[in-house]
Amino acid sequence: MSIDISPLRLGSLTINFPAIQAALSGYSDLPMRMISRKFGAEFTISEVLLDQFIVSVSRRKSRFYFVGEGERPCGAQIMGNDPEVMCRAVGRLIEVGFDLIDLNFACPVKKVLSRGRGGWLLSEPEVAIGIIERVSRAIGGVIPLTIKLRKGFDETSRSRENFFKILDAAVNLGVCGVTVHGRTVKQRYEGESDWVFVREVKEYLLGRGDSGVAVIGSGDLFDAETAVFRLRNSGVDGVALARGAIGNPWIFRNIKSILEGRELPNPPTIEEQKEILNLHFELAENLYGESRAATNMRAFAVYYSKLHPNMPQVRADFIKVKNSTDWNNVLKKWY
Numbered sequence: 001m002s003i004d005i006s007p008l009r010l011g012s013l014t015i016n017f018p019a020i021q022a023a024l025s026g027y028s029d030l031p032m033r034m035i036s037r038k039f040g041a042e043f044t045i046s047e048v049l050l051d052q053f054i055v056s057v058s059r060r061k062s063r064f065y066f067v068g069e070g071e072r073p074c075g076a077q078i079m080g081n082d083p084e085v086m087c088r089a090v091g092r093l094i095e096v097g098f099d100l101i102d103l104n105f106a107c108p109v110k111k112v113l114s115r116g117r118g119g120w121l122l123s124e125p126e127v128a129i130g131i132i133e134r135v136s137r138a139i140g141g142v143i144p145l146t147i148k149l150r151k152g153f154d155e156t157s158r159s160r161e162n163f164f165k166i167l168d169a170a171v172n173l174g175v176c177g178v179t180v181h182g183r184t185v186k187q188r189y190e191g192e193s194d195w196v197f198v199r200e201v202k203e204y205l206l207g208r209g210d211s212g213v214a215v216i217g218s219g220d221l222f223d224a225e226t227a228v229f230r231l232r233n234s235g236v237d238g239v240a241l242a243r244g245a246i247g248n249p250w251i252f253r254n255i256k257s258i259l260e261g262r263e264l265p266n267p268p269t270i271e272e273q274k275e276i277l278n279l280h281f282e283l284a285e286n287l288y289g290e291s292r293a294a295t296n297m298r299a300f301a302v303y304y305s306k307l308h309p310n311m312p313q314v315r316a317d318f319i320k321v322k323n324s325t326d327w328n329n330v331l332k333k334w335y
């Protein structure tokens with residue numbers, strides 16, 4: 001029996017399949033997004049982009065923030081701490097065709113925190129709110145604006161207050177969706193994601209009368225069954241597939257099958273894996289050129305190899321890949 005799930009609405013965007021491709025630094029580039037889309041993801045988000053990078057990078061390098069043909073709607077996620085620079089960056093992202101802007105107040109990387117960006121802003125609600133206000137004004141309703149938050153900076157009650165302060169202000173300023181990763185910044189990736197908190201955020205917004213503000217849940221979605229369980233049981237409007245989708249785009253197809261009441265498809269055969277590895281490499285090569293594609297694909301291949309019965313050996317061979325010849329040799333040997 002199919003499961004009745006409403007479309008995910010993010011302002012003017014209606015996304016019929018509520019499992020989206022999460023923002024993933026080092027991964028959710030154009031090739032990964034295209035592959036996820038092939039398996040059913042209808043909405044994808046770029047890797048987090050630094051505002052200063054966007055405003056300073058030449059047109060030639062704009063392939064790093066690029067919307068491909070046939071990959072819309074696609075959101076761009078940005079990070080920064082100077083509203084002026086962030087607004088200029090947002091202008092460029094709209095120009096190149098992104099359909100939504102997502103502000104990152106979640107990144108736990110040390111260097112990011114030490115520069116007052118990403119997750120650091122969860123401890124500086126006034127700065128975060130100032131950014132949302134300026135960016136929202138700069139976008140002027142042309143495309144939707146969303147934010148990405150972690151549960152808080154840490155587990156203190158002050159952090160919790162800051163979270164809801166930012167959320168309240170964001171909603172008042174017209175933000176139409178919030179992705180919530182149920183871990184604190186301090187926690188990084190340790191422990192379990194707190195889905196009780198994610199549910200609480202949705203209930204809080206409903207209590208405020210903001211049923212139109214979407215909540216997208218994130219954390220520990222490593223298989224289709226768990227993603228569907230979270231979708232049904234936490235009241236969220238959507239789920240963001242992150243680590244669970246790296247080297248495993250089939251997760252989107254599996255989620256779709258469950259939602260449509262069909263049997264879970266068999267895991268991809270070696271042949272099917274090979275086809276997608278080839279396609280992924282080709283997309284990366286088209287975008288980056290051969291040498292960078294090989295480096296880029298090594299990171300994905302480590303994950304793809306998990307589906308292979310000879311995982312340790314396949315992985316070891318992929319790690320040594322330096323160019324397309326090496327890549328093809330690994331495929332010939334193992335696939």
Ligand SMILES: Cc1cc2nc3c(=O)[nH]c(=O)nc-3n(C[C@H](O)[C@H](O)[C@H](O)COP(=O)(O)O)c2cc1C
Nearest residue numbers: 022023024025047048148181218219220221242243
């Ligand atoms: C390698 C890696 C890169 C990430 N990059 C981003 C990013 O650029 N922007 C973002 O909002 N979250 C980023 N995240 C967080 C994920 O989007 C997600 O919220 C988190 O991994 C929890 O989901 P999961 O447990 O299902 O992986 C990243 C996570 C990982 C592991």
